[in-house]
Each structure stands twice: as C-alpha cells, then as structure tokens.
Amino acid sequence: MGNFEIFAHTGGLTFTLFALGCLLISGILSAREKRLLSPISFLLAAFVFDFFGTGVEKIAVEAFDKGNAIETYVMFELLLFLVAMIFMSSAASSFISGSSEGKGSLLPVWILGIIGGVAVILFTLIIPAGDIVNRMRLIFPLVSFLYLAVGLAARFSDANSDGYILAFGITVVLAVIVGLKFFNIYTPWYVTPMSYILYAISFLLMKSNAVESKLKKAEQDIAKYNQRIEEIIKSSPFPIIISRLSDDRIILANNNAVKLFGIDTKKLEHYHLKDFFADSDNRRLLLERIEEQKEVQDFEVLIKTPTAETPFWLLTSANIIDYNYDLALYSAFQDITSRKNREALLQNQAIRDPLTSLYNRRYFEEEVKKQILKAKSRGLPYSVLMLDADFFKKVNDTYGHKTGDKVLIELAARAEKALRDKDIVARYGGEEFVVFLPEINSAQAYKVADRLRQSIASIIVYSDNNQEVRFTVSVGVSSSEISDNVDTLVKTADEALYKAKQNGRNRVEVFTKEDLKNFISQSEQMIKEEKKNLHPIYDKENTAEISLLDGVDTKDIAGSGE
Numbered sequence: 001m002g003n004f005e006i007f008a009h010t011g012g013l014t015f016t017l018f019a020l021g022c023l024l025i026s027g028i029l030s031a032r033e034k035r036l037l038s039p040i041s042f043l044l045a046a047f048v049f050d051f052f053g054t055g056v057e058k059i060a061v062e063a064f065d066k067g068n069a070i071e072t073y074v075m076f077e078l079l080l081f082l083v084a085m086i087f088m089s090s091a092a093s094s095f096i097s098g099s100s101e102g103k104g105s106l107l108p109v110w111i112l113g114i115i116g117g118v119a120v121i122l123f124t125l126i127i128p129a130g131d132i133v134n135r136m137r138l139i140f141p142l143v144s145f146l147y148l149a150v151g152l153a154a155r156f157s158d159a160n161s162d163g164y165i166l167a168f169g170i171t172v173v174l175a176v177i178v179g180l181k182f183f184n185i186y187t188p189w190y191v192t193p194m195s196y197i198l199y200a201i202s203f204l205l206m207k208s209n210a211v212e213s214k215l216k217k218a219e220q221d222i223a224k225y226n227q228r229i230e231e232i233i234k235s236s237p238f239p240i241i242i243s244r245l246s247d248d249r250i251i252l253a254n255n256n257a258v259k260l261f262g263i264d265t266k267k268l269e270h271y272h273l274k275d276f277f278a279d280s281d282n283r284r285l286l287l288e289r290i291e292e293q294k295e296v297q298d299f300e301v302l303i304k305t306p307t308a309e310t311p312f313w314l315l316t317s318a319n320i321i322d323y324n325y326d327l328a329l330y331s332a333f334q335d336i337t338s339r340k341n342r343e344a345l346l347q348n349q350a351i352r353d354p355l356t357s358l359y360n361r362r363y364f365e366e367e368v369k370k371q372i373l374k375a376k377s378r379g380l381p382y383s384v385l386m387l388d389a390d391f392f393k394k395v396n397d398t399y400g401h402k403t404g405d406k407v408l409i410e411l412a413a414r415a416e417k418a419l420r421d422k423d424i425v426a427r428y429g430g431e432e433f434v435v436f437l438p439e440i441n442s443a444q445a446y447k448v449a450d451r452l453r454q455s456i457a458s459i460i461v462y463s464d465n466n467q468e469v470r471f472t473v474s475v476g477v478s479s480s481e482i483s484d485n486v487d488t489l490v491k492t493a494d495e496a497l498y499k500a501k502q503n504g505r506n507r508v509e510v511f512t513k514e515d516l517k518n519f520i521s522q523s524e525q526m527i528k529e530e531k532k533n534l535h536p537i538y539d540k541e542n543t544a545e546i547s548l549l550d551g552v553d554t555k556d557i558a559g560s561g562e
Helices: 010-030 034-065 071-097 107-126 130-153 162-181 191-235 255-261 265-270 280-293 337-351 361-378 392-399 401-418 442-457 486-502 513-532 554-559
Strands: 240-244 250-253 295-303 312-323 326-335 382-389 424-429 432-438 473-479 508-510
Touching (some): 010 034, 010 191, 034 130, 034 191, 071 107, 071 130, 107 130, 130 162, 162 191, 250 255, 250 265, 312 337, 361 432, 382 401, 382 442, 382 486, 392 401, 401 424, 401 442, 432 442, 442 508, 473 486, 486 513
Parallel strands (some): 473 508
Antiparallel strands (some): 240 326, 295 312, 312 326, 382 432, 382 473
C-alpha cells in the first residue's frame, strides 16, 4: 500500500505521519469496543509494519542507486510486508468470524505466512530472483486487501454497517491501485496518507455502529422485559397498577385493577393514582415510606372509585421500578374491605351495648377521662347525667322482659336523638344510663336533663298484648364544679339520682357542693364503721406482727442442726 515517495520530501512524510497518528488514535478509541478489539488491533499492526516496510524499501532503492548490496534490505522489506499481510489477513478472519478474537480461522493465515517467509528468504538470499521479488512486493498487499475486502463484506448483514461499507470501499480502491502496479501504473504518494485518514473515519463509524447496535439490543431487551412484566401483571390474580413516578399518571393496569378501580382502558393515561385515594394523609404517609425504604409491604389504603358508592380498604405492596426508561411505582392491591368490616364490627361490639347499641360502661369511662383532660386544658365546664327508668321491675313483671327490653331500646333511642352528636350516651348497667355533656355547667345540665325527662315521658311502647306502656325516668346531675374524676362524677350523679327517687321519681336532682360535704362525711363515717368490724389481724395500724418464733431462742434453733 505504501509508496516510498512519501519519504522523498519533508512535507509528504509529515502529512503521512500525521495521518498515521490519526489512524492509531482512531483505532485505539474504537478497539475499546470488545467486538472490534481484535480486528482493529490487527489492522493497526498491519499499517505500521507496511509503513516501516515502505521505509526499508526507500533505503534499498537508495543503496541500489549507490551500487551497494541490497539483498538484506530487500529481505527485511519483504518480511515486513509479509507480517503486514499476516496481520491484515488475521483482521479479515476476525471480521468473518464475527468474534472478538477470531482464533478459529487464524491457523491457515499463519501457515501461509510461514510459507511466504520461506519464499522471501529463498528468493532474496539463497536463489536471488529480482522478478519474483518485485512480484512479491505487489502480491503480499494485493492478497491482504482482497481478503480484507471479503472480511468487511461479511459484516454488511449487520444492522449498522456504515463503517464496514466505507472500509470496504477504501480497501477495494487500494486493491485496484496495487493491481495497476502490475502494469507499471503508479499513483501519487498522497494516496497512502489519505487512505489512513479514511480508515480512521471508518474505524470511528464501526465504533459508532457497535454502540448503536448495543443500544438497539438494550432497547429490545428492555422491550422484552417490559413485555414479560406486562404478561406477568395481566395474569396476576391481584389488581396491579404501574404509575409514572414523575407525574403520577397510570401507564399500566391489569384487568383485575381495571374492574376494581372502575378504569376506562381507552383513557388510561388520563388517570392519576392519587385521584383514587380517599384520604390524602393516607397517601402522603405511603409516599413518605416509599421514599425512605423504596419498598412498602402490606400498607392499608382507603380507596374511592367512580363506580363504588362508598370508599373501601385495600392492602397494597408497592416499590419503585424502571419501566420504559422511566421511574415508576409498581403497586399490587388486595381487597380487605370484608376484613376491615369484621374488625369494625368486633371493635363496635367491644364498645357497644348489644341491646341498645349505646356505648358500654368501659368505653364511657375511658372516653370521658380523655374528654375531661381536654376540657380542663381549655378551662371548659362539663356535666354528667345518670338516668334510671322508674318502676322498671314492675314493667318487667307486668308485661314481660321483651316489653322491658323495648322500653330500654326506646329510652336509648330518644336520649341519642334529643342530645348533641358530641354528647356521650352509654348504658351503665340494667336500666341505668349515663350521659357526658361537654361544655355544659350544672345549671345548663339541669335544663337539658329536664327536657330529656319530659321527652322520655311521652314515649309509648306496646306490649305483646298490644297494651300501651308508658314510663318515666329519674335523673341525677353532677358537674365539673364537684370533681374532675370520672368515678366521683358518676357516684355523685348516682347520689343525685337516688335523691330524685326518694323525692317522688320522674324528676331531676342536681348534686351540689353542700351535698358533697355530706357525701364526704358519710363516706368517712362508713370507712370508720368498716374498720371497727375488721378482725384484728387485718388492722395493720393497731396490731403488732405475730411470729411463730416469738419466745423461741434462736440459739436453740442454730444448735439443733448440729
């Protein structure tokens, strides 16, 4: 390929070295691609050996002009061209094999190289033959270019082959130029550096083609991966939704999710996942956990949909995935509405009275404690009412327990209807009911209680025999003026209720501060009476400890063990 005229002047040599440097840099950059490492490395080695072979040819010509012996120069020159041919043929074999090493097809090349080496030594040193030597100068590069052209043509079937096509064109042109030399037609010296530059461009194109092929393969792999995900999602028994993380738009929903969320598949990307959350705080907590942990398992969410009349509960597991070159939220759901309903039912049963559906005594005491603390912190009053159905035993005895149950149910319903939503009404036991009135003082509580008493007195219940049954209630009132303790409030309201019973029933009595003094003194008197009746052994204050060892010398005990 080389023309020794490039060494004839400084400008030609400088331009050629510059072009060769560009070729080497381009080849080194392109050889970083694994598939191109072996063939381009071979080509670079071939171009370097050919360049030095051309230089030795120049030295041989100068020695011949001076009448000096040139056999050694010619032999060395041909060996360099032979090595260049071997490397170029190896590059062609690598292109044909399509591997990064091309080991499988290099053996014939090296065998041919050995034969060529023997021929070089034979016809330059042993049996000098000038015509054969001149032919070998042309045969070596011609064979190299022809074989390289075949190797490059083998890569035309690649999806991206621009670099191979350009290199093939350059190689064919160079093969034609070498062939013309058989007819003593020589080309200008600048063909060599120009071919270096064109090969450098083809190397970069090969690199670009390889990267582009990788990208396409990666795109195909991602497309297959996404297709597998879609198939798995569609066949999943659980509702699954994939939403884009950046704008929360839904980009994939399987059939179960479409049915559950009432999604129109034709308008899928018009939906945002956030639109289905009934509670914004619930969604915010979910996103916070995903941001912290990148994955959330068994998180309960309250969902609303266009097709459901009421919100329902779902259990979701969510994590962040790569989907179609974008970050997405993968969410799998499980309907737990029935479980939540059972939980609510059990919780309701734990705090409700089964007959009247009012709160039970335990819930009342726990909740009123919280309400009292809240009222105290805000400096607000509160009151407690204790209601008891008058002559309830007589109702049961006269009309039967079923009618008695009806009385209690109607009494509870009237109390709930007559009072405010924030008032707490509970069945305290038997025919006794208790009410907590927040932000109500004793005077206001009396009015509330009396209106409630009158309303209950108007109730008519029918027995199994269709007899009219009327009943009244007595009410006791206690307030924050008396105590801030639930038990004390209930006991004092009960005392007021007892007073209402004594004073003729169907009335309201308020427990006053004067009543509190009497209540405390009576309580103290009762405690003293109880202490008098205690056996001495339980009176810790007045009775000394009794020991079974009293009067026994401990030394005797110690001695008895000897």
